[in-house]
Amino acid sequence: MDPSAQWKELNKKYYKFHQFNPITGEQKNLDFYYQHIAIAKWGGPLAATKNYDQVILMRTDEILKDSIVFFSNSGKIMSRIVYKETDKIPLFDFLDDEHLILLKGTGIYYIIDPFKGTKKNHDLGEQFKQNPIQRALVVNNGFVLMTMNYEFYYVNNAHEPEVQQFKASQLTKQPEHWSIIPSQKSSSGKVELLIANPEGGILHIVENEKWKIYYNKDKIMNDIDKKLPDLRNIKMLSLSPTYKTLALLQYYGQRWIIAFIQNYFESSEYRQMPVDLKEEDVQKEESAEKDLSILERPRNMYWCGDDCVVLQLQQYIVLVSNDSYTKIKMSNQHFSLRSEFDGLRVLTQKKNEILRKLPDSYINVFEQLSIKPGAQLYSAYESFESKSPIEDDELRSSKQLLSEAVSDCIKCAQFEINPEYQIKLLKAGNYGKIFLGTQNLDPNIFNETARYLRVVNSLRRSGGVGGRVIxxxxxxxxxxxxxxxxxxxxxYNLHYLATEISSFLKFQIKQRASIYTHWACCKVEIQQDDDKLCEIIKEKIKEERGVSFTQIAQKSIEIGKQSLALKLLNNEQILAKRIPVLIWMANFQSTNNNSYYEKALEDAIISKDSNLIYFVILKFLQTEMNETYKFNALSQNPISQAHLDYYLKHFDNKYLQKYLQYFKKFDECGLFAINQAYQQKNLEEKIKFLDQAQKYFGEDPTDKFYKRIIAEQIIILTDLKSEVEKIRKKPNQHIMDEKPINSIMEAFFIKDKPEFAKEFAKTYKIPDRRILLTKVKTLINNKKWDELDKIMSEKNKKSILIPYELVAELLMKADQEERGIQIIMKMPDVEESCRTLIKIGQQSSAVQVAINNKKYQLLYDIKGLISENQAKALLETHLSQNQK
Structure with a gap:
């Protein structure tokens, strides 16, 4: 098409429909107006299915019969999937990853792959069967939905749905329209909703936050927000691709108005543009409806880049800027639109086009009768190419004009769709560059433009499967x-093209690795000998870094090629990636999976990574395999056995008991049962576990001590239980204190078995201070005063492990008051010793401690606390002697 033809003017700005390619396939028979239509972003494919909300007589629509159909950009059928359901469809659109989502009013939805034609089912739950979905919109790879009671919900990832509800909207009427601001574009960093409030203004709801209303002076209390305009009867709203400008369609006094607001919710300035939406030359269907706001209401509103808004009517589109509008009649009503970053994609039964605003460079070069430097240079090059050069000395002699001309030709080539004109424009720019030199031009601009244009044209693929009109x-x-x-x-399995583009644009290793991983996952699906297939894959990707053999192995398992999966896994050098896949493979294959677990354990031991070893042990224990096999497999290697011991003792009491019994470690079984006993709050449970411990120690022929000690404990607890019952307390009341476990240690010390006490304390993590106090108590009860003095001096030499006050209290309770006082007088903190002695009524001893340690100031400090005559006389005598 001639670049200068079919320009559409909008107040001295020009727009043009640029045709990518004609429609040659079955799409030319598609009824756009009455069907559900979805167009993928970034120039992707089109999907269509029947719309049973539209009652159309005398139409068969065989092309969409009982199916969803995907069309390539040439209009040919790419794939189809059976779909016979007639439920209401609130959402029929493409996600960002180019899967189609079809959401039904009941909350059931399908995610469909347009290339493979596969369908996955999901269900949002019973709540949406009771409260059906009315409308939904895609946001990234998720969607936001509105129910019949006007509440809004958000699904962040449609592939793994988790429904989150927005704060209650408190709407009582159906909103005319609403739109979404994705989290990456919103100021809050969360998903936001803009809702045309039926009572006027815009309702703004932020994810996990309460709603707020704007542009409605009746509802606003904030003085700042009251400065914003009062906007009523909003029928549609739309945000520009950069999310900087908000466009509103209003209906006032039987006329339509478009309002443009920049920095919405902040700026009080906005521009209004009245528009005429009548289609007087278009035959309408007969209707009893008389309300023009319904009859003339546009089908949809889009942005064309950031430049203007486009209203889609039945057979017209209306381009509206903040100061003008123009109506363009389409050939018929069978067309569909999709906003793109830089324009508006237009699909009809005959053409695949994009509507864009023409940049100044394009106008300078191609406007008819243009005398701009760009037009002169392009004309001069065409004459030079046709070997009939024209006079262009004036342009050549002015570096400024020539630089402008070259720049216009390059920018024009970037904007142009037709590869033939792209090449001519680049050649024209290069022709001017010869006379310009490199000082007045970026030397990389030609190479960069040519590189990106090559990518653009490669992606189009002449409208074939996977091609993109971009x-x-x-x-x-x-x-x-x-x-x-x-x-x-x-x-679309375009591996070669992806590799070339990745190299051409110098993408990172991550992207190249993903290409080769995907290629290999596709390769394993072919029917070929596993060894040969493994060698082909290894040879292809041996020079590539970051390729995931684990992902390829997973794919092999999914299609039933276990042998190939193991061969591929052997090439994965990172054990932290390999081991989880082996476990996954074992779980995926429900029978004969022991070899996968054993291989995972072997690799974990080789890694010497405790986290991996514990991970495998945990997975081992969670299986339903024979316990004998589990314990044997995990205990064959000393490393895994040590990890198993530690894991069971600290995290899994259930398996620990079985493990100890299996290996006939009856002494450990007994100690474990004792530990369990003293974790119980119920006396009967304590006795029960101690009975078990006694049986375990009975199985141990080497035990000469534990059986007797435990028997004594059972007697103590049984007597205690009897006493409790006598005083009519509840049998399960928590009345046990630390006495029973202390009595076990006391028994060890009484029998002069300190090594047993030490082992017992180590096993059950009894604190050192508690052990020492138990020993001190035993020494006091047995009146071993020399040993008591010895242990007090040894253990409290560097730090106070045995509290002096507590030992003194124990001595006094044992009718050893004098010894108790002597213990307090030995406290290293003299002041604390004095005050403690005064507190227990030993004032003379307190004064003597201060005198012995020459703490004269302390004598003055405690003088007011001394009331006994003997102590007071001793203090006064010493103070008077000291003054002399």
């Missing part, structure tokens, strides 16, 4: 999100 500006945006760009190519 522009230069859109490619620049996609390059910023390489994971999505490569992911869209891999969806």
């Amino acid at each position: 522009t230069y500006e859109q490619v620049l945006q996609l390059i910023k999100i390489p994971d999505i760009m490569i992911g869209l190519l891999l969806k």
Whole structure:
């Protein structure tokens, strides 16, 4: 098409429909007006299915009969999937990853792959069967929905749905329209909703926050927000691609108005543009409806880049800017629109086009009778190419004009859709560059433009499967999100193209690795000998870094190639990746899976990573395999056995008992039962566990002590239980204190078995201070005063492990008051010793301690506390002697 033809003027700005390619396939028979239509972002495919809400007589629509159909950009059927359901469809659109989502009013939805034609079912739950979904919109790879009671819900990831409810909207009438601000574009960093409030203004709801209303002076209390305009009868609203400008469609006094608001919710300035939406030359269906706000209401409202809003009528589209509008009649009513970053994609039965605002460079070059430097340079090059050069000395002689001309030709080539004109414009720019030199021009601009244009034209693929009708500006945006760009190519198995683009644009290792991993996952599906297939994959990716053999092995398992999966896994060098896949493989294959667990355990031991070893042990124990096999497998290696011991003792009491019994470690079984006994609050339970411990120690022929000690404990607890019952307390009341466990240690000390006490304390993690106090108590009860003095001096030499006050209290209770006083007088803190002695009525001893330690100031400090005559005389005598 001639670049200068079919321009549409909108107040001295020009727009144009640029045709990518004609429609040659079955799409030319598609009824756009009466069907559900979805168009994928970034120039992707089209999907269609029947709309049973539309009652159309005398139409068969065989092309969509009982199915959802996907069309390539040439209009040919790419795939189809059976769909015979007639339920209401509130959402029929593409997610960002180019899966189609079809959501029914009941909350059941399908995610469909347009290339493979596969369908996955999901259900949001019973709540939406009771309260059906009325409308929904896609946001990234999730969606927001509105129910019949006007409440809003959010699903962040449609592939793994978790429903979150927005705060109550408190709407009592159905909103005319609503829109979504995705989290990456919102000021809050959360998903936000803009809702046309039926009572006027805009309702703003932020995820997990309460709603707020704007542009409604009757509802606003804030003085700042009251300065915003009062906007009523909002029928539609739409945000520009950059989310900087909000467009509103209002209906006032039988006329339509578009309002543009920049910095919405902050600025009080807005522009209004009245528009005429009548289609007087279009035959309408007969209707009893008389309300013009319904009859003339547009089907939808879109942005064309950031430049203007486009209203879609039955057979017209209306381009509206903040100071003008123009109506354009389409060939018929069978067309569909999709906003893109830099324009508006237009699909009809005959054409695949994009409507865009023409940049100044394009106008300068191609406007008819243009005398701009760009037009002169382009004309001069065409004459030079046709070997009939024209006079262009004036342009050549002015570096400024020539630089402007070259720049216009390059920018024009970037904007142009037709590869033939792209090449001519670049050649024209290069022709001017010869006379310009490099000082007045970026030397990389030609190479960069040519590189990106090559990518653009490669992505189009002449309308074939996976081809994208995409522009230069859109490619620049996609390059910023390489994971999505490569992911869209891999969806259609375009591995070679993805590799070339990745190399051409110098993407990171991560993107290249994802390409080769995806290629290998596709490769394993072919029917070929496992050994040969493994070698082919290894040879192909041996030079590539970051390729995930674990992901390829997982794919092999899914399609039933276990042998190939193991061969591939052996090439995965990172054990932390390999081991989880082996466990997954074992779980995936419900029978004969022991070899996978054993291999995982072997690799975990080789890694010497405790986290991995514990991970495998945990998975081992969670299986339903024979316990004998589990314990044998996990105990064959000393490393795994040590980890198993530690894990069971600290985290799994259930398996610990079985494990100890299996290996006939009856002494440990007994100690474990004792430990369990003293964790119980109920006396009967304590006795029960002690009975078990006694049986275990009975199985141990080497035990000469524990059976007797436990028997004594059972007698103590049984007597205690009897006493409790006598005083009519509840049998399960928590009345046990630390006495029983202390009595076990006391028994060890009484029998002069300190090594037993030490082992007992170590096993059950009894604190050192508690052990020492138990020993001190035993020494006091047995009146071993020399040993008591010895242990007090040894253990309290560096720090106070045995509290002096507590020992003194024990001595006094044992009728050893003098010894108790002597213990307090030995306290290293003299002041504390004095005050403690005074507190227990030993004032003379307190004064003597201060005198012995020459603490004269302390004598003055305690003088007011001394009341006994003997102590007072001793203090006064010493103070008077000291003054002399």
